[in-house]
Amino acid sequence: MKKTYLFTPGPTQIPPEVVLAEASPMIHHRTSEFSDIFANVSENLKYVFQTKDGEVFTFASSGTGGMEACVANTLSRGDKAIVVSGGKFGERWAQICGTYGVNTVKIEVENGKAVDPAVVNDTIEKEQDAKVVFTTLSETSTGVIHNIEAIAKVVKGRNLLLAVDGISGIGVQPFKMDDWGIDIAVTGSQKGFMLPPGLAFVCVAQSAWDSIEKSDLPKYYWNLKKMRKALSSKTTAYTPAISLIMAAGKSIEIIRSEGIEKVWARHAKLAHATREGIKALGLELFANDAAGNVLTSVKIPKGVNFDAGIKKLRDETGVTIAGGQDELKGKIFRVGHMGYVNEFDIVLAISAVEKILHEGGYKVELGKGVSRVQEILVG
Amino acid sequence: MKKTYLFTPGPTQIPPEVVLAEASPMIHHRTSEFSDIFANVSENLKYVFQTKDGEVFTFASSGTGGMEACVANTLSRGDKAIVVSGGKFGERWAQICGTYGVNTVKIEVENGKAVDPAVVNDTIEKEQDAKVVFTTLSETSTGVIHNIEAIAKVVKGRNLLLAVDGISGIGVQPFKMDDWGIDIAVTGSQKGFMLPPGLAFVCVAQSAWDSIEKSDLPKYYWNLKKMRKALSSKTTAYTPAISLIMAAGKSIEIIRSEGIEKVWARHAKLAHATREGIKALGLELFANDAAGNVLTSVKIPKGVNFDAGIKKLRDETGVTIAGGQDELKGKIFRVGHMGYVNEFDIVLAISAVEKILHEGGYKVELGKGVSRVQEILVG
Numbered sequence: 008m009k010k011t012y013l014f015t016p017g018p019t020q021i022p023p024e025v026v027l028a029e030a031s032p033m034i035h036h037r038t039s040e041f042s043d044i045f046a047n048v049s050e051n052l053k054y055v056f057q058t059k060d061g062e063v064f065t066f067a068s069s070g071t072g073g074m075e076a077c078v079a080n081t082l083s084r085g086d087k088a089i090v091v092s093g094g095k096f097g098e099r100w101a102q103i104c105g106t107y108g109v110n111t112v113k114i115e116v117e118n119g120k121a122v123d124p125a126v127v128n129d130t131i132e133k134e135q136d137a138k139v140v141f142t143t144l145s146e147t148s149t150g151v152i153h154n155i156e157a158i159a160k161v162v163k164g165r166n167l168l169l170a171v172d173g174i175s176g177i178g179v180q181p182f183k184m185d186d187w188g189i190d191i192a193v194t195g196s197q198k199g200f201m202l203p204p205g206l207a208f209v210c211v212a213q214s215a216w217d218s219i220e221k222s223d224l225p226k227y228y229w230n231l232k233k234m235r236k237a238l239s240s241k242t243t244a245y246t247p248a249i250s251l252i253m254a255a256g257k258s259i260e261i262i263r264s265e266g267i268e269k270v271w272a273r274h275a276k277l278a279h280a281t282r283e284g285i286k287a288l289g290l291e292l293f294a295n296d297a298a299g300n301v302l303t304s305v306k307i308p309k310g311v312n313f314d315a316g317i318k319k320l321r322d323e324t325g326v327t328i329a330g331g332q333d334e335l336k337g338k339i340f341r342v343g344h345m346g347y348v349n350e351f352d353i354v355l356a357i358s359a360v361e362k363i364l365h366e367g368g369y370k371v372e373l374g375k376g377v378s379r380v381q382e383i384l385v386g
Numbered sequence: 387m388k389k390t391y392l393f394t395p396g397p398t399q400i401p402p403e404v405v406l407a408e409a410s411p412m413i414h415h416r417t418s419e420f421s422d423i424f425a426n427v428s429e430n431l432k433y434v435f436q437t438k439d440g441e442v443f444t445f446a447s448s449g450t451g452g453m454e455a456c457v458a459n460t461l462s463r464g465d466k467a468i469v470v471s472g473g474k475f476g477e478r479w480a481q482i483c484g485t486y487g488v489n490t491v492k493i494e495v496e497n498g499k500a501v502d503p504a505v506v507n508d509t510i511e512k513e514q515d516a517k518v519v520f521t522t523l524s525e526t527s528t529g530v531i532h533n534i535e536a537i538a539k540v541v542k543g544r545n546l547l548l549a550v551d552g553i554s555g556i557g558v559q560p561f562k563m564d565d566w567g568i569d570i571a572v573t574g575s576q577k578g579f580m581l582p583p584g585l586a587f588v589c590v591a592q593s594a595w596d597s598i599e600k601s602d603l604p605k606y607y608w609n610l611k612k613m614r615k616a617l618s619s620k621t622t623a624y625t626p627a628i629s630l631i632m633a634a635g636k637s638i639e640i641i642r643s644e645g646i647e648k649v650w651a652r653h654a655k656l657a658h659a660t661r662e663g664i665k666a667l668g669l670e671l672f673a674n675d676a677a678g679n680v681l682t683s684v685k686i687p688k689g690v691n692f693d694a695g696i697k698k699l700r701d702e703t704g705v706t707i708a709g710g711q712d713e714l715k716g717k718i719f720r721v722g723h724m725g726y727v728n729e730f731d732i733v734l735a736i737s738a739v740e741k742i743l744h745e746g747g748y749k750v751e752l753g754k755g756v757s758r759v760q761e762i763l764v765g
Contacts, residue, residue: 018415203629227481
């Protein structure tokens with residue numbers, strides 16, 4: 008009896024009521040029926056981004072498409088940008104900027120560490136002509152949370168924008184578009200939003216429109232000015248991913264009825280329990296001080312072929328844990344705990360980790376991890 | 387008792403078994419389980435495009451995104467392109483080319499007419515330095531089918547590529563990538579593929595790769611070289627729209643088991659019956675000689691507020707017929723008959739048209755249209 012459980016840092020589990028909404032009869036997108044659904048989704052998205060003055064635009068695309076929209080709309084030919092690069096996804100900002108010929112200054116951050124806001128400050132001082140700072144809320148490849156609130160303070164009052172990749176972070180880790188003063192942020196549907204992949208949400212503050220109006224980088228599908236015009240008529244510029252938007256109507260309603268602060272607190276508690284369970288097994292966390300609510304990254308102990316264990320676990324039980332990516336492959340594993348996750352899921356996740364370790368020949372006292380999780384979550 | 391029936395030219399009805407596949411438990415996309423599903427979808431897509439040597443790339447996006455991928459990958463800075471513009475979607479090629487600073491020569495075609503391949507020939511003769519001809523198989527805004535086979539003959543043997551927007555046409559109207567010698571073609575999921583919107587399929591023939599390798603227009607998400615590298619590992623460059631791809635696994639299997647020639651023939655028969663039913667009501671077709679299998683466009687008779695009738699019909703019964711777009715708004719209506727459609731659907735569609743006309747005060751002999759449809763499809 009296999010049962011699918013995703014402890015991957017996206018895609019995540021989808022509540023049955025959201026799946027049902029996704030499976031609703033198809034409707035046409037140029038109708039008042041769709042516009043009402045879409046207007047409601049767009050309004051609820053503002054709540055998740057914690058913005059009153061900003062607008063949220065929904066693209067049929069993966070999160071990366073939304074990142075490209077941020078770059079292609081805020082910058083112009085010959086502009087300079089600062090990129091905080093602390094892993095695969097921070098580096099993606101630099102790659103996208105490079106594609107558009109943007110003069111890109113990278114702040115390299117060691118894998119597993121968060122950027123020091125003072126270094127961002129120094130870089131801005133040095134690169135006075137930079138137009139945008141691109142950074143990451145939750146670096147999915149390492150589990151690190153960058154201190155966006157502190158970075159925003161550094162950027163504030165200067166003549167440049169702050170763009171945040173919140174793809175695995177928003178809806179999981181505290182994020183406040185208006186209070187912190189973020190200019191543009193992007194997230195994807197397949198993380199804290201409890202949806203299948205296929206939607207990117209781009210939130211634009213009023214402060215970003217000057218740059219967007221001036222931007223001369225080529226974009227058609229990603230054109231935010233066209234999307235803004237469409238949103239004012241409760242629709243999208245091009246055919247929306249209707250079934251995913253129907254699903255979003257339900258999932259964001261679930262988030263809103265729990266309340267965003269409670270959603271963040273639930274994730275914080277579950278993340279804490281996961282870390283404690285891992286430590287009780289004698290394993291070492293990868294992103295120790297810099298870890299957040301989204302996922303727990305763990306150093307693979309010497310002598311254990313953990314990736315083989317992940318595959319065996321998935322094939323035999325349907326439980327999926329993630330390995331490391333690129334240069335971290337074989338060095339870390341990652342337990343995602345975002346979205347449709349409660350205390351019993353964490354018990355299950357840690358019991359799965361125990362199983363992999365045990366079967367991989369690593370000396371583990373079975374039950375020690377799950378007991379620690381129980382103490383924290385039930386005790 | 388409202389029942390949803392979509393006779394819109396996209397999105398279209400989705401078979402229940404496809405909806406069930408879409409609602410399958412979410413799986414992670416970097417697994418052999420997903421790769422096997424995706425490899426099967428990609429292989430079956432080649433069948434629908436009728437290609438052996440080409441490759442089909444699946445983007446999480448609307449069809450317009452796939453069109454942008456065609457432009458951004460085949461052209462380079464300062465290149466010249468020829469665009470056949472015979473409606474909203476032909477014009478979209480010109481808009482996208484314009485966005486990228488491509489020197490665009492337009493062949494303007496009257497709304498409701500197909501382009502004359504001799505005119506394409508003359509334009510190519512005149513514009514010897516053009517690199518790509520962009521054209522449309524099925525112009526969704528008017529119901530016109532352009533003769534792609536004949537245009538391909540004109541382009542063949544010359545030093546330029548033929549790019550086809552097959553968004554509402556492929557899987558409905560005959561289309562043969564290899565036999566006709568198309569270099570690059572795009573379609574969307576929400577038409578003949580019987581899927582929700584959210585996927586664009588871009589088919590690239592071997593003949594297009596030289597231009598793609600050389601192309602220097604900026605693209606990150608739309609980068610076909612990266613997609614090709616990913617496809618060789620049975621995956622996509624960025625997170626795929628997993629639930630839609632699961633659905634595609636089922637829907638393209640349905641197409642394949644019916645057989646593409648039979649799919650085309652079914653649509654041809656249903657389209658013919660629709661046109662005859664419309665004519666029996668005394669209405670005039672808009673794209674008479676140039677009409678195809680995809681949709682039937684009809685001139686709205688004087689004095690009837692047909693758009694109000696469409697809205698009333700939808701609100702009261704759940705049956706959706708489409709009006710005209712942009713400058714054709716209020717002048718034509720469109721009955722889509724593509725994808726998950728059989729003879730009884732056409733009876734229903736024509737009975738709905740009769741109802742709108744009757745309620746709109748137009749003198750119509752009730753039953754005359756559906757009788758004609760019966761004669762053709764049952765007789």
